[in-house]
């Protein structure tokens with residue numbers, strides 16, 4: 001019955017969109033080719049497998065919902081479960097602290113490809129390609145500063161870590177036949193007024209130059225700025241300006257985390273500017289509630305506008321789409337499913353936009369008409385296309401994933417101590 005309703009609704013929606021010259025079947029096919037990079041750290045509140053007891057680096061996961069993944073097997077099972085409720089094939093974004101260390105102490109400057117061999121096998125098995133991140137937080141040498149630390153010993157430690165991470169990412173990329181996107185975010189900053197802002201930025205620039213000296217062909221580097229971290233409110237070494245300058249000069253990818261800007265700043269508006277100067281973008285789509293709170297991504301105006309800009313810039317091939325939230329207060333698998341599906345819905349709405357007509361109005365100065373069509377487009381039957389997309393990919397349609405997650409919670413998560 002439900003399937004019949006979906007099919008019928010789709011046929012009607014298809015006709016509505018055809019009137020605007022939009023081929024919904026082609027859009028469904030195109031959306032099915034977009035892989036979103038699921039961040040591994042929602043599954044365990046950014047804990048990782050180093051045995052860390054505390055999350056540092058100015059980030060925080062709140063909530064104590066039972067059932068968080070405690071080891072690699074549980075984390076993999078959770079990600080696979082989440083992926084089974086998300087249409088299309090996606091990627092997995094790993095942090096260095098999620099390596100397979102076999103119970104041994106492997107310090108950050110000792111990590112190697114061997115610690116991610118298991119992940120590469122898992123990737124081959126599941127078809128989820130891997131992206132990667134250096135990890136500067138939750139470590140005795142993290143403090144407030146890492147790559148920008150005035151002490152050469154500490155700087156060198158993190159330089160070595162970052163170099164090794166690039167080598168690992170390159171091995172992942174070569175294994176999967178698709179470059180691994182390696183993000184570098186460091187928390188470096190200061191709680192209070194800093195009077196030598198230049199010095200730390202000079203150190204960071206020099207550290208990055210050293211890290212990037214080796215050229216790899218199976219990985220791509222991206223740099224993520226932010227406004228501030230918890231306990232590091234007054235100064236952030238890796239600010240937006242710093243990384244835009246560095247990435248432009250060195251042709252690196254810029255990571256835009258939607259929680260890392262001032263609350264009224266439009267991240268969507270950055271896409272068309274940055275793409276003129278840097279080779280690609282990486283996104284950390286998140287929902288910032290009043291600040292960089294890393295709430296689960298939802299289908300809100302910010303996410304929709306961001307996706308519209310990607311499509312309007314015809315930039316799908318130059319924008320790597322990832323997520324970044326860590327909510328420990330709700331079922332964590334549910335968080336992945338909600339957040340990833342929301343990003344896909346935003347992409348779908350963007351791909352269904354009557355762009356040709358809108359652009360014609362704009363070019364001819366018909367601004368009432370442009371605004372009218374933008375408004376009407378919002379209530380076009382995109383949800384019928386979304387349901388059809390899910391149906392074609394054989395995953396839960398609508399809220400059908402709620403009982404699936406409830407069952408997993410009963411049978412698997414509730415059994416974890």
Ligand code: RNT
Pocket residue numbers: 041046059133185224226257284292324
């Ligand atoms: C922190 C950044 C960063 C982290 C992850 C865990 O503010 O957003 O991307 O969330 O690396």
Ligand code: ZN
Pocket residue numbers: 224257284324
């Ligand atoms: Zn981020």
